[in-house]
Amino acid sequence: MALDGRLCYGGDYNPEQWPAEVWEQDVELMRRARVTLVTVGVFAWSRLEPAPGRYTFDWLDRVLDLLHAGGIRVALATPTASPPPWFSLAHPDALPVTADGVRLHHGSRDTYCAAAPAYRAAARRITARLAERYADHPALALWHVHNEYGTICHCPHAEAGFRRWLRERHGDLDGLNDAWTTSFWSQHHSDWAQVSTPRATQYLPNPSQVLDFRRYWSDELLAAYVEQRDLLRAATPAVPVTTNYVLGDWVPVDHARWAAEVDLVAIDHYPSDAGPSVEEQIALAADLARGWARHGARHHARAADGDLPGTRGSWLLIESAPNPTYTRGGTHTRVPGRMARHSLAYVARGSRGAMFFQWRASRGGAELFHSALVPHAGPDSRIFREAVELGGLLDRLAEVDAGVVEAPVAVAWDAASGWALQQRALPSDRIHHHTEVALVHRALRRAGYACDPVLPGDPLAGYALLVLPALYLADDATAAWVRDHVHGGGHVLVGYLSGVADEHARIRLGGYPGAYRDVLGVRVEEFHPLGDGEEVPLTGGGTGRFWAETVRLAGAEPVDAYAAGVLAGQPAVTRHRYGDGVAWYVSTRPDEDTYRRLLDEAARAAGASPTCPDAPPGVEAVRRRGPEASWLFLLNHTGSAQRVPTAGIDLLTGAVVEDAVTLPAGGVAVVRERAGA
Numbered sequence: 001m002a003l004d005g006r007l008c009y010g011g012d013y014n015p016e017q018w019p020a021e022v023w024e025q026d027v028e029l030m031r032r033a034r035v036t037l038v039t040v041g042v043f044a045w046s047r048l049e050p051a052p053g054r055y056t057f058d059w060l061d062r063v064l065d066l067l068h069a070g071g072i073r074v075a076l077a078t079p080t081a082s083p084p085p086w087f088s089l090a091h092p093d094a095l096p097v098t099a100d101g102v103r104l105h106h107g108s109r110d111t112y113c114a115a116a117p118a119y120r121a122a123a124r125r126i127t128a129r130l131a132e133r134y135a136d137h138p139a140l141a142l143w144h145v146h147n148e149y150g151t152i153c154h155c156p157h158a159e160a161g162f163r164r165w166l167r168e169r170h171g172d173l174d175g176l177n178d179a180w181t182t183s184f185w186s187q188h189h190s191d192w193a194q195v196s197t198p199r200a201t202q203y204l205p206n207p208s209q210v211l212d213f214r215r216y217w218s219d220e221l222l223a224a225y226v227e228q229r230d231l232l233r234a235a236t237p238a239v240p241v242t243t244n245y246v247l248g249d250w251v252p253v254d255h256a257r258w259a260a261e262v263d264l265v266a267i268d269h270y271p272s273d274a275g276p277s278v279e280e281q282i283a284l285a286a287d288l289a290r291g292w293a294r295h296g297a298r299h300h301a302r303a304a305d306g307d308l309p310g311t312r313g314s315w316l317l318i319e320s321a322p323n324p325t326y327t328r329g330g331t332h333t334r335v336p337g338r339m340a341r342h343s344l345a346y347v348a349r350g351s352r353g354a355m356f357f358q359w360r361a362s363r364g365g366a367e368l369f370h371s372a373l374v375p376h377a378g379p380d381s382r383i384f385r386e387a388v389e390l391g392g393l394l395d396r397l398a399e400v401d402a403g404v405v406e407a408p409v410a411v412a413w414d415a416a417s418g419w420a421l422q423q424r425a426l427p428s429d430r431i432h433h434h435t436e437v438a439l440v441h442r443a444l445r446r447a448g449y450a451c452d453p454v455l456p457g458d459p460l461a462g463y464a465l466l467v468l469p470a471l472y473l474a475d476d477a478t479a480a481w482v483r484d485h486v487h488g489g490g491h492v493l494v495g496y497l498s499g500v501a502d503e504h505a506r507i508r509l510g511g512y513p514g515a516y517r518d519v520l521g522v523r524v525e526e527f528h529p530l531g532d533g534e535e536v537p538l539t540g541g542g543t544g545r546f547w548a549e550t551v552r553l554a555g556a557e558p559v560d561a562y563a564a565g566v567l568a569g570q571p572a573v574t575r576h577r578y579g580d581g582v583a584w585y586v587s588t589r590p591d592e593d594t595y596r597r598l599l600d601e602a603a604r605a606a607g608a609s610p611t612c613p614d615a616p617p618g619v620e621a622v623r624r625r626g627p628e629a630s631w632l633f634l635l636n637h638t639g640s641a642q643r644v645p646t647a648g649i650d651l652l653t654g655a656v657v658e659d660a661v662t663l664p665a666g667g668v669a670v671v672r673e674r675a676g677a
């Protein structure tokens, strides 16, 4: 953080799984690995409150004292993600109900309904007791509320909460009926009692209802978080409060909007080997976290000197896996050296350190084969040796915490557009906002540009180019945001399925994309989704996949065109001067090379330049700039040595870099750049 001047390094520590003798060994091993921060107590509710109102804090007192004596700071968790068995037995109405109407039983974790009053009250009670007991403990550096908010519920409490939320949003039933287009399929509501959560139903559900439920549930979970946060803030005004975000399309949380309520954005990230490369997944997750963190800036002022939080846009990787991660179909092992390189890849993109799940591998329980910094084999192991090495590397990087990641491109990201594009009645079920963001991110990364995710409405000063990848929803304010930006001289590149619908997921009529037609100088008459494996050649030499459109020019000039099929000769990519700016439209998903070239061209035309134009392919370059210095992270993801021109000091080795650094295969350099180099 600078946490006492050091980056965060450590992970989830679950001493309740171990006898007390192990705790002392743990602290000794943590010191060897130069651990600075551990998260304690995440799932310890039944050990802290074994019966209603009976608290057993003695073991936690001892653990915190031991950690403090070892110089290790603590992110103290509230244990509310896993209520004890006594709670669920006493309050069956607080167990969650699925969309199918099945009430789940105790037996795993996260088995509660966040809208149930009994759950909320019990969560407040244990939180208040923890706050009271540990407010003055010197090891306390951060409050970690709950764990990975995400459980969805359709019980009567959730339904009542949904109705309250809908009244706030839509005012009365007329407003609701209009927003949800209930005139279709006889869904008109004449009484609030008829309004339910989107439970399992016979055929297609109402997309506006589904979208509103996702929004509501994010707000309900946020309210549960805020209740705990406020208790903690009241007890310890100088200690920052966070919760760990879990990522994924299923997550019913609008992370960007939550960022205003956390003092430090913290994410858990478990990339898989399936799909895009692990390095791409890391870069995207890290950039998203940074983008979300920028929305938390107003709280950063609360930090005590030299402690969390810090620079604008900084965030924390609070959990990741040191070695195998569970994926569908098994686990994959990280090859030697990857733990350090990948951890530094997050730091490059603004993380205030690297934390893991978990410190010591469990002996039993549901995640007994999950990797840990101290594996089942014990400290005499490759993983622990790598953990020690990583601790040493992070120790040398504390100064980079002052640096803000430089990014000349903004990419719009919006949870609600993501949710809306998950609805089932779209012309293609293969176009998702998150996938489209990932494709743009990949193309920009390959072209060497850093980018910041932004929310509709965010300030755009300082960004050369704004990209909208399938930003499906646009209210009038979003349409005006884009229009004013371009009119005032900004450059924007809009992808298909952006601005097609309003905030209620209803189509904006008159030709797609209704929100941006005027700025783009085009009018899309028809969609032509492409089938599996179907491609359409483009006159520029590339191909389009997944999606194509009938684009009519209304002021724009064609940049690329469809070269065959029903759309032969018609524009596929266009450019339009609007006011003092430029607006590009891309009506198909170009192949990777074409997309990279197109984004490169649009970025250059807008005045952006790559972070390190001379970096060879496969070497990732990210720059963090502080008030007095800048740091160039160079990560060699290739299997051979790579030379990159730069000058300064490599913080990892202490070596002076005169004119170039040679990175071994899989190697990393963090160069404090020589001024003017």
Ligand code: GLA
Binding pocket: 147, 148, 268, 270, 319, 321, 326, 357, 367, 370
């Ligand atoms: C998440 C949770 C942890 C653990 C890991 C497993 O990060 O917060 O408790 O379950 O996933 O990957």
